[in-house]
Amino acid sequence: MPDSFVPSPLRDNWYQSSSFYGSSFALITSVDEAGVTSIGPYQLSFPFEVIKRRSWMVISRPSSNTVANVRRTLKCALNFVEYDRAQIETILKFGYPGQLPAEKMAYNTFTLVDSPTPGRTGPGLPQIIGEAFQVFECTLDVDRIAANPILRDSASAHLLLNIDNILVKQRWKGRIDGSGDEMPRVPLTYGFRGGATFWFGEAQPAFKLPIPDLGARHEVVHYEANRIDDGVRFTLEASKQLTGIPRPFLRQVLEGIVWQAKKRGVAEIGPEFLEQLNKERK
Numbered sequence: 001m002p003d004s005f006v007p008s009p010l011r012d013n014w015y016q017s018s019s020f021y022g023s024s025f026a027l028i029t030s031v032d033e034a035g036v037t038s039i040g041p042y043q044l045s046f047p048f049e050v051i052k053r054r055s056w057m058v059i060s061r062p063s064s065n066t067v068a069n070v071r072r073t074l075k076c077a078l079n080f081v082e083y084d085r086a087q088i089e090t091i092l093k094f095g096y097p098g099q100l101p102a103e104k105m106a107y108n109t110f111t112l113v114d115s116p117t118p119g120r121t122g123p124g125l126p127q128i129i130g131e132a133f134q135v136f137e138c139t140l141d142v143d144r145i146a147a148n149p150i151l152r153d154s155a156s157a158h159l160l161l162n163i164d165n166i167l168v169k170q171r172w173k174g175r176i177d178g179s180g181d182e183m184p185r186v187p188l189t190y191g192f193r194g195g196a197t198f199w200f201g202e203a204q205p206a207f208k209l210p211i212p213d214l215g216a217r218h219e220v221v222h223y224e225a226n227r228i229d230d231g232v233r234f235t236l237e238a239s240k241q242l243t244g245i246p247r248p249f250l251r252q253v254l255e256g257i258v259w260q261a262k263k264r265g266v267a268e269i270g271p272e273f274l275e276q277l278n279k280e281r282k
């Protein structure tokens with residue numbers, strides 16, 4: 001007998017009071033008025049703009065230390081740590097509202113270190129978590145928040161953060177492209193449930209599957225082509241002309257075209273440019 005769907009009433013914080021939402025989370029470091037770097041865990045923390053601009057959205061209760069600190073200093077770092085059962089209790093304690101940053105730092109079991117980025121240490125600039133596998137260094141986009149009524153007037157604080165730098169540990173850097181057999185083991189949270197418990201989960205080891213080959217559709221070519229170099233755009237028409245390239249060679253061919261475009265200072269690749277390259281090859 002299949003289970004049936006029943007309605008779940010909408011409540012505030014519906015993602016954890018009316019439904020299941022499991023995801024990773026960031027540990028946000030920011031600096032308080034006394035100059036202390038503090039750590040706050042945030043599950044509602046996602047990539048926001050991913051093409052051309054690199055931004056991030058954090059949704060917080062408006063009275064958190066993180067919100068006050070970031071609004072004052074404009075800076076924060078999003079630290080992503082791997083699953084470590086021994087650290088979960090510290091993370092949970094960091095999530096308990098009403099603690100001053102100095103109180104949190106008294107029981108902190110993570111190592112705070114200076115950012116290796118030039119110009120990213122000093123007053124108002126947060127330290128980062130040494131154990132993190134990656135860190136996003138961010139600046140609050142005050143102007144675009146003020147210009148957007150949803151972000152500006154929400155009952156929650158919506159921190160629109162521009163990502164200035166992405167730092168990845170050496171061990172993981174070479175695996176971003178999916179080479180190797182491992183991914184960082186991101187911890188999961190399902191949030192606050194039922195008034196007395198906070199749920200966490202452990203990710204299973206990651207595995208990879210080959211992308212199904214549904215033929216060289218021009219959308220696929222277009223997507224691949226336009227993520228090679230921010231300074232070079234392929235028009236849809238150009239992508240349509242490139243659908244004949246066998247999948248295993250696609251990336252290499254596209255990179256070759258981008259290389260030629262850059263060499264010649266061409267920012268937009270249309271059919272004419274491809275034709276010109278074709279002619280030269282003959």
Ligand SMILES: Cc1cc2nc3c(=O)[nH]c(=O)nc-3n(C[C@H](O)[C@H](O)[C@H](O)COP(=O)(O)O)c2cc1C
Nearest residue numbers: 040041042043044059060061064065066095096097
């Ligand atoms: C794993 C985890 C995820 C959390 N995610 C959020 C969140 O997305 N938004 C939020 O307002 N509070 C969230 N909290 C609660 C905050 O961490 C809590 O408000 C805390 O006081 C924030 O620290 P801060 O005041 O130093 O910024 C989360 C807590 C935990 C343990």
